Amino acid sequence: MHSNRESYQLCHRLTRYLVEQHGFGAYAMESGFVAGWPADDWVSGGQGRPGHVLARCMTSLMGPWTEMRGPLEWMRQHNLDAARPVGSYGIDLSGSNISPLPGLDEMPKAPAVTSIDRLGANTVRVTWKPAADQPDQVL
Template identity: 90%
Template sequence: MSTKAVRLLRTLGPERPQEDLAWLDEAIGDARVVAIGENAHSNRESYQLCHRLTRYLVEQHGFGAYAMESGFVEGWPADDWVSGGQGRPGHVLANGMTSLMGPWTELRAPLEWMRQHNPDAAMPPDRGSYGIDLSGSNISPLPGLDVMPKAPAMTSIDRLGANTVRVTWKPAADHPDQVLLMERKPFYSSEIGLWHPYTFRHDVQVGATSMDRKLERDSDIPPAARTHAYWIRVVKDGFVSDLRAEKPLTIEP
Protein backbone atom coordinates (compact mmCIF):
# COMPACT_ATOMS: atom_id res chain seq x y z
CA MET A 1 0.00 0.00 0.00
CA SER A 2 1.28 3.45 -0.88
CA THR A 3 2.15 5.68 2.05
CA LYS A 4 -0.03 8.34 0.41
CA ALA A 5 -3.06 6.25 1.32
CA VAL A 6 -2.13 6.05 5.01
CA ARG A 7 -3.38 8.66 7.49
CA LEU A 8 -2.07 8.76 11.04
CA LEU A 9 -4.62 9.38 13.78
CA ARG A 10 -3.79 10.73 17.21
CA THR A 11 -6.45 8.67 18.94
CA LEU A 12 -9.36 6.28 18.50
CA GLY A 13 -11.34 7.94 21.28
CA PRO A 14 -14.70 9.12 19.84
CA GLU A 15 -14.92 11.97 22.34
CA ARG A 16 -11.45 13.40 21.55
CA PRO A 17 -10.78 16.48 19.35
CA GLN A 18 -11.38 15.93 15.63
CA GLU A 19 -8.62 18.00 14.03
CA ASP A 20 -6.81 14.92 12.75
CA LEU A 21 -9.91 13.96 10.75
CA ALA A 22 -10.08 17.18 8.73
CA TRP A 23 -8.62 15.43 5.68
CA LEU A 24 -11.94 13.61 5.36
CA ASP A 25 -13.61 16.81 4.15
CA GLU A 26 -11.88 16.67 0.79
CA ALA A 27 -12.27 12.89 0.52
CA ILE A 28 -16.01 13.04 1.19
CA GLY A 29 -16.84 16.11 -0.88
CA ASP A 30 -20.59 16.27 -1.44
CA ALA A 31 -21.17 12.51 -1.09
CA ARG A 32 -24.29 11.46 0.80
CA VAL A 33 -23.20 7.89 1.46
CA VAL A 34 -19.90 6.92 3.08
CA ALA A 35 -18.92 3.26 3.55
CA ILE A 36 -16.68 2.43 6.52
CA GLY A 37 -14.91 -0.91 6.22
CA GLU A 38 -12.96 -2.96 8.73
CA ASN A 39 -10.05 -5.34 8.39
CA ALA A 40 -11.46 -7.77 10.98
CA HIS A 41 -14.71 -8.45 12.79
CA SER A 42 -15.20 -8.45 16.56
CA ASN A 43 -12.28 -6.24 17.54
CA ARG A 44 -12.46 -3.23 19.83
CA GLU A 45 -10.37 -0.86 17.74
CA SER A 46 -12.49 -1.18 14.58
CA TYR A 47 -15.66 -0.20 16.41
CA GLN A 48 -14.01 2.65 18.25
CA LEU A 49 -12.78 4.04 14.94
CA CYS A 50 -16.19 3.57 13.35
CA HIS A 51 -17.80 5.44 16.26
CA ARG A 52 -15.32 8.29 15.95
CA LEU A 53 -15.81 8.58 12.19
CA THR A 54 -19.58 8.44 12.64
CA ARG A 55 -19.51 11.37 15.05
CA TYR A 56 -17.42 13.38 12.61
CA LEU A 57 -19.73 12.63 9.68
CA VAL A 58 -22.80 13.61 11.70
CA GLU A 59 -21.40 16.73 13.32
CA GLN A 60 -19.37 18.10 10.41
CA HIS A 61 -21.26 16.86 7.35
CA GLY A 62 -24.85 16.39 8.53
CA PHE A 63 -25.19 12.66 7.90
CA GLY A 64 -28.32 11.17 9.45
CA ALA A 65 -28.35 7.39 8.92
CA TYR A 66 -26.09 4.89 10.69
CA ALA A 67 -26.51 1.68 8.66
CA MET A 68 -24.96 -1.59 9.80
CA GLU A 69 -24.43 -5.04 8.32
CA SER A 70 -27.24 -6.35 10.48
CA GLY A 71 -30.78 -7.63 9.94
CA PHE A 72 -33.18 -5.09 8.42
CA VAL A 73 -36.16 -6.19 10.51
CA GLU A 74 -34.21 -6.68 13.72
CA GLY A 75 -32.79 -3.16 13.35
CA TRP A 76 -36.14 -1.53 14.06
CA PRO A 77 -35.89 -1.84 17.87
CA ALA A 78 -32.46 -0.21 17.78
CA ASP A 79 -33.74 2.67 15.65
CA ASP A 80 -36.73 3.12 17.95
CA TRP A 81 -34.46 3.27 20.99
CA VAL A 82 -32.08 5.73 19.31
CA SER A 83 -35.10 7.93 18.55
CA GLY A 84 -36.06 8.05 22.24
CA GLY A 85 -38.03 4.82 22.64
CA GLN A 86 -38.19 2.77 25.81
CA GLY A 87 -35.90 -0.14 26.66
CA ARG A 88 -32.55 -1.00 28.18
CA PRO A 89 -29.39 -0.74 26.02
CA GLY A 90 -28.52 -4.37 26.71
CA HIS A 91 -31.92 -5.50 25.47
CA VAL A 92 -31.59 -3.32 22.35
CA LEU A 93 -28.17 -4.78 21.58
CA ALA A 94 -29.36 -8.34 22.08
CA ASN A 95 -32.50 -7.98 19.95
CA GLY A 96 -31.68 -5.19 17.51
CA MET A 97 -28.55 -6.69 15.94
CA THR A 98 -27.82 -9.97 14.21
CA SER A 99 -24.71 -12.08 13.52
CA LEU A 100 -23.94 -12.25 17.28
CA MET A 101 -23.00 -8.56 17.36
CA GLY A 102 -25.27 -7.79 20.29
CA PRO A 103 -22.81 -8.82 23.05
CA TRP A 104 -20.10 -6.47 21.78
CA THR A 105 -19.87 -3.64 24.30
CA GLU A 106 -18.20 -1.28 21.82
CA LEU A 107 -21.37 -1.21 19.70
CA ARG A 108 -23.36 0.28 22.56
CA ALA A 109 -21.46 3.57 22.60
CA PRO A 110 -22.50 4.94 19.17
CA LEU A 111 -26.14 4.05 19.82
CA GLU A 112 -26.06 5.78 23.22
CA TRP A 113 -24.44 8.84 21.63
CA MET A 114 -27.07 9.01 18.90
CA ARG A 115 -29.88 8.65 21.45
CA GLN A 116 -28.35 11.36 23.66
CA HIS A 117 -27.99 13.85 20.80
CA ASN A 118 -31.17 13.16 18.81
CA PRO A 119 -33.17 15.88 20.64
CA ASP A 120 -30.37 18.41 19.97
CA ALA A 121 -31.74 20.97 17.50
CA ALA A 122 -28.25 21.63 16.19
CA MET A 123 -27.94 18.03 15.00
CA PRO A 124 -29.61 16.38 12.00
CA PRO A 125 -33.24 15.64 13.01
CA ASP A 126 -33.48 12.35 11.13
CA ARG A 127 -30.51 10.56 12.66
CA GLY A 128 -31.21 6.86 13.19
CA SER A 129 -29.78 3.36 13.24
CA TYR A 130 -30.69 0.87 10.51
CA GLY A 131 -29.98 -2.71 9.52
CA ILE A 132 -29.30 -3.32 5.82
CA ASP A 133 -28.79 -7.09 5.74
CA LEU A 134 -31.10 -10.08 5.45
CA SER A 135 -33.02 -10.96 8.58
CA GLY A 136 -32.30 -13.93 10.81
CA SER A 137 -28.53 -13.72 10.31
CA ASN A 138 -29.16 -14.88 6.71
CA ILE A 139 -30.35 -18.22 8.09
CA SER A 140 -34.07 -17.88 8.78
CA PRO A 141 -36.84 -15.68 7.28
CA LEU A 142 -38.87 -15.89 10.50
CA PRO A 143 -38.01 -12.38 11.81
CA GLY A 144 -39.42 -10.95 8.60
CA LEU A 145 -42.56 -13.04 8.88
CA ASP A 146 -43.13 -11.76 12.41
CA VAL A 147 -43.69 -8.19 11.14
CA MET A 148 -46.20 -9.12 8.46
CA PRO A 149 -49.51 -7.35 9.06
CA LYS A 150 -52.54 -9.50 9.79
CA ALA A 151 -55.40 -9.37 7.30
CA PRO A 152 -58.92 -9.40 8.79
CA ALA A 153 -61.01 -12.52 8.29
CA MET A 154 -63.99 -12.65 5.95
CA THR A 155 -67.36 -13.08 7.68
CA SER A 156 -70.04 -13.46 5.01
CA ILE A 157 -71.23 -13.08 1.44
CA ASP A 158 -74.89 -12.03 1.32
CA ARG A 159 -77.04 -11.85 -1.79
CA LEU A 160 -78.65 -8.45 -2.40
CA GLY A 161 -80.24 -9.49 -5.67
CA ALA A 162 -79.81 -11.81 -8.61
CA ASN A 163 -76.60 -10.15 -9.74
CA THR A 164 -75.22 -8.45 -6.58
CA VAL A 165 -73.64 -9.62 -3.32
CA ARG A 166 -72.39 -7.82 -0.23
CA VAL A 167 -69.00 -9.03 0.96
CA THR A 168 -68.32 -8.46 4.68
CA TRP A 169 -65.18 -8.81 6.80
CA LYS A 170 -63.94 -8.03 10.30
CA PRO A 171 -62.38 -4.60 10.98
CA ALA A 172 -58.70 -4.30 10.07
CA ALA A 173 -56.37 -4.18 13.10
CA ASP A 174 -53.24 -2.06 13.71
CA HIS A 175 -54.22 0.67 11.24
CA PRO A 176 -52.78 -0.72 7.97
CA ASP A 177 -51.72 1.70 5.26
CA GLN A 178 -53.87 -0.01 2.65
CA VAL A 179 -56.77 -2.48 2.70
CA LEU A 180 -57.67 -4.40 -0.44
CA LEU A 181 -60.64 -6.57 -1.29
CA MET A 182 -59.38 -9.36 -3.51
CA GLU A 183 -61.93 -10.75 -5.95
CA ARG A 184 -61.47 -13.80 -8.16
CA LYS A 185 -64.26 -14.19 -10.71
CA PRO A 186 -64.89 -15.12 -14.38
CA PHE A 187 -63.33 -12.78 -16.90
CA TYR A 188 -63.85 -12.80 -20.63
CA SER A 189 -60.62 -12.46 -22.63
CA SER A 190 -61.35 -11.14 -26.12
CA GLU A 191 -57.83 -12.10 -27.20
CA ILE A 192 -58.48 -15.81 -26.77
CA GLY A 193 -62.27 -15.73 -26.86
CA LEU A 194 -62.70 -17.56 -23.55
CA TRP A 195 -64.00 -17.03 -20.02
CA HIS A 196 -61.42 -17.84 -17.34
CA PRO A 197 -60.85 -17.05 -13.62
CA TYR A 198 -59.12 -13.72 -13.02
CA THR A 199 -58.15 -11.93 -9.79
CA PHE A 200 -59.03 -8.26 -9.29
CA ARG A 201 -58.17 -6.03 -6.36
CA HIS A 202 -60.29 -3.15 -5.05
CA ASP A 203 -59.17 -0.37 -2.68
CA VAL A 204 -61.23 -0.27 0.51
CA GLN A 205 -62.06 2.98 2.30
CA VAL A 206 -60.57 3.40 5.77
CA GLY A 207 -62.82 1.81 8.38
CA ALA A 208 -65.07 0.05 5.85
CA THR A 209 -66.02 -3.56 6.56
CA SER A 210 -68.12 -4.38 3.50
CA MET A 211 -68.35 -3.84 -0.24
CA ASP A 212 -71.02 -4.65 -2.83
CA ARG A 213 -69.88 -6.58 -5.89
CA LYS A 214 -71.53 -7.65 -9.12
CA LEU A 215 -71.67 -11.31 -10.09
CA GLU A 216 -70.78 -12.52 -13.58
CA ARG A 217 -73.72 -14.65 -14.75
CA ASP A 218 -73.17 -14.94 -18.51
CA SER A 219 -74.57 -18.24 -19.78
CA ASP A 220 -71.39 -18.90 -21.76
CA ILE A 221 -69.23 -19.11 -18.63
CA PRO A 222 -68.06 -22.75 -18.27
CA PRO A 223 -68.94 -24.43 -14.95
CA ALA A 224 -65.27 -24.69 -13.89
CA ALA A 225 -64.87 -20.88 -14.06
CA ARG A 226 -68.18 -19.76 -12.50
CA THR A 227 -67.10 -19.63 -8.83
CA HIS A 228 -66.57 -16.17 -7.28
CA ALA A 229 -64.08 -15.87 -4.38
CA TYR A 230 -63.33 -12.97 -2.00
CA TRP A 231 -60.65 -12.28 0.62
CA ILE A 232 -58.90 -9.33 2.27
CA ARG A 233 -55.25 -8.32 1.89
CA VAL A 234 -53.54 -5.49 3.81
CA VAL A 235 -50.31 -3.50 3.46
CA LYS A 236 -48.44 -1.80 6.32
CA ASP A 237 -44.97 -0.22 6.29
CA GLY A 238 -44.27 -1.84 2.92
CA PHE A 239 -45.14 -5.35 4.12
CA VAL A 240 -48.03 -7.36 2.65
CA SER A 241 -50.11 -9.69 4.79
CA ASP A 242 -49.23 -13.38 4.68
CA LEU A 243 -50.64 -14.80 1.44
CA ARG A 244 -50.48 -18.31 2.90
CA ALA A 245 -53.04 -17.37 5.57
CA GLU A 246 -55.65 -16.08 3.11
CA LYS A 247 -58.95 -17.99 3.34
CA PRO A 248 -61.36 -16.87 0.60
CA LEU A 249 -65.12 -17.14 0.87
CA THR A 250 -66.75 -18.42 -2.30
CA ILE A 251 -70.18 -18.21 -3.89
CA GLU A 252 -71.78 -19.63 -7.01
CA PRO A 253 -73.85 -17.17 -9.12
Protein backbone atom coordinates in the same frame (compact mmCIF):
# COMPACT_ATOMS: atom_id res chain seq x y z
CA MET B 1 -14.84 -5.26 11.40
CA HIS B 2 -16.05 -8.09 13.62
CA SER B 3 -14.66 -8.90 17.06
CA ASN B 4 -12.16 -6.09 17.08
CA ARG B 5 -12.37 -3.29 19.65
CA GLU B 6 -10.42 -0.77 17.60
CA SER B 7 -12.65 -1.23 14.55
CA TYR B 8 -15.79 -0.49 16.57
CA GLN B 9 -14.14 2.58 18.08
CA LEU B 10 -13.10 3.81 14.65
CA CYS B 11 -16.64 3.28 13.36
CA HIS B 12 -18.07 5.29 16.28
CA ARG B 13 -15.63 8.17 15.74
CA LEU B 14 -16.25 8.18 12.01
CA THR B 15 -20.01 8.19 12.57
CA ARG B 16 -19.81 11.15 14.93
CA TYR B 17 -17.61 13.05 12.49
CA LEU B 18 -19.90 12.42 9.52
CA VAL B 19 -23.05 13.33 11.47
CA GLU B 20 -21.65 16.41 13.21
CA GLN B 21 -19.52 17.81 10.40
CA HIS B 22 -21.29 16.68 7.24
CA GLY B 23 -24.94 16.21 8.21
CA PHE B 24 -25.17 12.45 7.70
CA GLY B 25 -28.43 11.05 9.06
CA ALA B 26 -28.07 7.27 8.97
CA TYR B 27 -25.92 4.75 10.79
CA ALA B 28 -26.20 1.53 8.77
CA MET B 29 -24.61 -1.58 10.19
CA GLU B 30 -24.25 -5.22 9.34
CA SER B 31 -27.16 -6.34 11.46
CA GLY B 32 -30.60 -7.71 10.69
CA PHE B 33 -32.96 -5.36 8.88
CA VAL B 34 -35.97 -6.17 11.08
CA ALA B 35 -33.87 -6.55 14.24
CA GLY B 36 -32.63 -3.00 13.65
CA TRP B 37 -36.07 -1.40 13.95
CA PRO B 38 -36.17 -1.50 17.79
CA ALA B 39 -32.61 -0.14 17.90
CA ASP B 40 -33.67 2.79 15.71
CA ASP B 41 -36.71 3.33 17.91
CA TRP B 42 -34.46 3.41 20.99
CA VAL B 43 -31.96 5.91 19.56
CA SER B 44 -34.97 8.03 18.55
CA GLY B 45 -36.05 8.27 22.20
CA GLY B 46 -38.04 5.06 22.60
CA GLN B 47 -38.39 3.01 25.76
CA GLY B 48 -35.97 0.36 26.92
CA ARG B 49 -32.46 -0.09 28.20
CA PRO B 50 -29.28 -0.11 26.14
CA GLY B 51 -28.44 -3.64 27.34
CA HIS B 52 -31.72 -4.92 25.93
CA VAL B 53 -31.10 -3.17 22.62
CA LEU B 54 -27.63 -4.68 22.38
CA ALA B 55 -28.80 -8.17 23.31
CA ARG B 56 -31.99 -8.34 21.25
CA CYS B 57 -31.73 -5.85 18.40
CA MET B 58 -28.35 -6.58 16.84
CA THR B 59 -27.34 -9.63 14.91
CA SER B 60 -24.03 -10.76 13.41
CA LEU B 61 -22.64 -11.22 16.94
CA MET B 62 -22.32 -7.46 17.45
CA GLY B 63 -24.62 -7.13 20.46
CA PRO B 64 -22.26 -8.71 23.00
CA TRP B 65 -19.53 -6.21 22.19
CA THR B 66 -19.65 -3.42 24.77
CA GLU B 67 -18.04 -1.11 22.20
CA MET B 68 -21.39 -1.08 20.36
CA ARG B 69 -22.99 0.64 23.35
CA GLY B 70 -21.09 3.89 22.71
CA PRO B 71 -22.49 4.64 19.24
CA LEU B 72 -26.06 3.81 20.30
CA GLU B 73 -25.90 5.94 23.43
CA TRP B 74 -24.29 8.78 21.50
CA MET B 75 -27.02 8.67 18.82
CA ARG B 76 -29.75 8.70 21.48
CA GLN B 77 -28.16 11.70 23.23
CA HIS B 78 -27.55 13.48 19.92
CA ASN B 79 -31.18 12.97 18.86
CA LEU B 80 -32.59 14.62 22.00
CA ASP B 81 -32.12 18.09 20.55
CA ALA B 82 -30.71 17.57 17.06
CA ALA B 83 -32.14 19.56 14.19
CA ARG B 84 -31.26 16.54 12.03
CA PRO B 85 -31.55 13.33 14.04
CA VAL B 86 -29.57 10.26 13.05
CA GLY B 87 -31.20 6.86 12.59
CA SER B 88 -29.77 3.41 13.23
CA TYR B 89 -30.46 0.77 10.58
CA GLY B 90 -29.69 -2.89 10.04
CA ILE B 91 -28.88 -3.76 6.43
CA ASP B 92 -28.71 -7.57 6.47
CA LEU B 93 -31.43 -10.12 5.93
CA SER B 94 -33.22 -11.06 9.10
CA GLY B 95 -33.14 -14.24 11.13
CA SER B 96 -31.02 -17.01 9.77
CA ASN B 97 -30.19 -15.09 6.58
CA ILE B 98 -31.98 -17.77 4.57
CA SER B 99 -35.11 -15.82 3.69
CA PRO B 100 -36.20 -12.18 3.77
CA LEU B 101 -39.83 -13.24 4.33
CA PRO B 102 -39.87 -12.73 8.13
CA GLY B 103 -38.84 -9.12 7.56
CA LEU B 104 -41.37 -8.57 4.81
CA ASP B 105 -44.14 -9.89 7.04
CA GLU B 106 -43.27 -7.22 9.62
CA MET B 107 -43.14 -4.29 7.22
CA PRO B 108 -46.07 -1.88 7.14
CA LYS B 109 -47.86 -1.50 3.84
CA ALA B 110 -45.99 1.01 1.75
CA PRO B 111 -47.67 4.05 0.23
CA ALA B 112 -48.12 4.01 -3.52
CA VAL B 113 -45.78 6.44 -5.28
CA THR B 114 -47.73 8.24 -7.99
CA SER B 115 -44.96 10.44 -9.41
CA ILE B 116 -41.35 11.49 -8.94
CA ASP B 117 -40.26 14.85 -10.34
CA ARG B 118 -36.69 16.15 -10.42
CA LEU B 119 -36.76 19.78 -9.29
CA GLY B 120 -33.03 20.36 -9.30
CA ALA B 121 -29.69 18.64 -9.13
CA ASN B 122 -30.23 17.57 -5.50
CA THR B 123 -34.01 17.86 -5.13
CA VAL B 124 -36.89 15.62 -6.09
CA ARG B 125 -40.61 15.82 -5.33
CA VAL B 126 -42.38 12.55 -4.59
CA THR B 127 -46.17 12.40 -4.78
CA TRP B 128 -47.73 9.42 -3.07
CA LYS B 129 -51.00 7.96 -1.92
CA PRO B 130 -51.17 6.35 1.57
CA ALA B 131 -52.06 2.69 1.93
CA ALA B 132 -55.86 2.24 2.15
CA ASP B 133 -55.78 1.08 5.77
CA GLN B 134 -53.35 3.85 6.85
CA PRO B 135 -54.83 7.20 5.74
CA ASP B 136 -52.46 9.23 7.96
CA GLN B 137 -49.33 7.46 6.71
CA VAL B 138 -46.29 9.59 6.01
CA LEU B 139 -43.00 8.74 4.33
